[in-house]
Every structure is written in C-alpha cells, then in structure tokens.
Amino acid sequence: MPSGTSGASVGSQPPAPAIDANLAIALDALLAEQSVTRGAARLRTSPAAMSRTLGRLRRILQDPLLVRAGQTMVPTPRAQALRDEAAAVVHRLGALLTPGAGVDPAAxxxxxxxxxxxxxxxxxxxxxxxxxxxxxxxxxxxxxxxxxxxxxxxxxxxxxxxxxxxxxxxxxxxxxxxVTLRMAAAVRPGHPLTEGVLTPDRLAAAEHVVVSRRGRFSGPLDTALAERNLTRRVAVVLPSHMAAMTLAARSDVVCLIPTALPGAAPSPLSDPATLLGLRILDIPLPLPPLAFGMxxxxxxxxxxxxxxxxxxxxxxxxxxxxxxxxxxxxxxx
Missing domain, CATH: 3.40.190.10 (Periplasmic binding protein-like II)
Incomplete structure (x- = not known):
C-alpha cells in the first residue's frame, strides 16, 4: 500500500460474506428428500443437526423452504425454484473437488x-x-x-x-x-583394441575423446587408471556424445559411452553404439554405475x-x- 493512505477508503464495499459450501449440500439433500430425517440419513448426520441446518437456511434465505402438511413436509415456491439449481451447484462442487480423470491422449x-x-x-x-x-x-x-x-x-x-x-x-x-547403466569403450570396427585382450595398460595407451560440456579432460576412468599408476592421453574434448561417437567411428580415438549392465536387457538408452556401428569393449576397471532417470x-x-x-x-x-x-x-x- 502506498504511504500516506489508510487501509479503508470512503465508499468502500463491505467484505463479501463467507460461503459455507456445506449449506448448499444440505439444501440439496433437504429439497430432494423433502424430509429432515431422510436428508440427515442421506448426509450421514443426525436429524437434530439437520434440523439446525434447516433453521440456518431459513434465516439466510428468509423463507421457510419446507413446511408441515399433515404427516409430511412440502416445499415452498421458493424451495421449488431452488431445487434444480441446488442440485447443479452440488454436482459442480463434486466435479471441482474430484481428482482429475485420466486424459485422453488423442485429445x-x-x-x-x-x-x-x-x-x-x-x-x-x-x-x-x-x-x-x-x-x-x-x-x-x-x-x-x-x-x-x-x-x-x-x-x-x-x-x-x-x-x-x-x-x-x-x-x-x-x-x-x-535404468542403471555402465560405461564401456566404443571404437570403430577394426580398431587395434578389438584384437586380443583389452588390459588397463592398452586402454591407457590409446588416444581418447572425452565428452564434457564444461571442457573437462578427466573423469571416473582417470581415477580408476590413477589407482594403477596409469594415465591416458586425451586427444580432444567435445561437448556432445554424438560428435565424440562420430569421431570414434572415423578415427582411432576411444569414446566412452553408457551401455547395459551385464545380464540386463538392452534398451534404447543403453545401446547408442548401434547408431554408428561402433564396437563395444568392456573396460577392465571398476567404474561407478551410471543412473539415468527423469x-x-x-x-x-x-x-x-x-x-x-x-x-x-x-x-x-x-x-x-x-x-x-x-x-x-x-x-x-
């Protein structure tokens, strides 16, 4: 509020009265059943509580709503006019406060x-x-x-x-x-590392491409190699896996990619090497698993x-x- 003004202004409207949605529900039950007892049973409350609610409704609407006629109660003209509207309001309240239904994807x-x-x-x-x-x-x-x-x-x-x-x-x-994946080495078909047993020494001696959006040269593989007093030569750092895999398919650099854990069924996320026909080689070092999620x-x-x-x-x-x-x-x- 700007300084120098008061909280109330001349001619301001009084606050709107609080609305009790339970009264609309009770009104619908009373007008549908035309009985305090049956209305109470419909809402699973006591006849005494429903009678008090009818009294509140009569005061608010300034109309008797239901009047005695022998052994039954009959609605007043105002009540008859309100019956359909009260039922519609309760229906809309139910729809408003019901958990959303499943959406039709086609829509x-x-x-x-x-x-x-x-x-x-x-x-x-x-x-x-x-x-x-x-x-x-x-x-x-x-x-x-x-x-x-x-x-x-x-x-x-x-x-x-x-x-x-x-x-x-x-x-x-x-x-x-x-899905949980592991890192593997991807190389072109016919790469020297595809011949013979892949050892940590042979892996470290090869040229590598590293994928890093931040331009970093090292990762978990370097930590595992360092524990064996080995270092690898990183020839190039690229910001995307697709660029790194393309380079690996056209040269002798080694690219690390995610692939399925042993015994796990392959999925599109765990089988990227098929995109470029690369060969997958198990890394002979313990590397931490890689969790993919959303x-x-x-x-x-x-x-x-x-x-x-x-x-x-x-x-x-x-x-x-x-x-x-x-x-x-x-x-x-």
Missing part, C-alpha cells in the same frame, strides 16, 4: 519440452515420436540441449521434463530412476498430459531393442 494438443543430452535425445526421440503418432497425434516434442539449469527451468516451465543423469538435488523436484516439477505431477509424457518415456526406455546387423567385414563381438 492432447501442444508441445512438450524435454531437456536431455544429445545421446539421450537421439536414443529416445524415435520411440517417443512413434508413440505420439499412435496415441497423441496433436502433441509435438521439443528436445533442448543441457543448456539450462534444470531445477529453475522445471520450476518456471521452460522445460517439462529432464531426462538423463540427474545431478541436481532440489527439494521440490520429483526424480524417477529409469525429473519434473510437482506442479506437473497430477496433469494428465504430463502423466502421458512420463509414461511414454518409461515405455520408450524399456522397449526391447533388436540386435543390430554387424558392419560389413567386422569381426564378431
């Missing part, structure tokens, strides 16, 4: 924005687009690179869903783990459209992956 219109690394986007986009075509043809998908701070971007609606390695911890953000803001939790989006991501991540055809002239894995 959805608009764009969902997902933030994900390029490798995640490339892995998920085909399956998500296929589900959108089949179930929600009015939906468009927008993938953004990992360019925004995810917590605030989810909070203010610039992105609807973050998918990937969730490395921020915001108290209000909902996070669901989708994060969203709680305000989206009950939204029917967002619920479809999250379910579509789950189904895409866990969709079966057929084995790729081997590249011409490449040896078996």
């Amino acid at each position: 959805l219109r608009g764009t969902f924005t997902l933030q994900a690394a390029d490798l995640v986007g490339a892995a998920l986009a085909p399956g998500l687009l296929r589900l959108a075509h089949q179930e929600a043809p009015g939906v468009s998908l927008r993938f953004r690179a990992e360019e925004l701070e995810a917590g605030p971007a989810l909070r203010d609606g610039r992105i609807d869903l973050e998918v990937g390695s969730i490395d921020h911890v915001d108290p209000e953000t909902r996070v669901e783990e989708l 994060a969203w803001h709680p305000r989206q939790a009950a939204d029917g459209g967002h619920h479809w989006l999250r379910d579509a991501v789950r189904r895409t991540v866990h969709a079966p992956v057929s084995a790729p055809s081997p590249a011409p002239g490449s040896p078996p894995s």
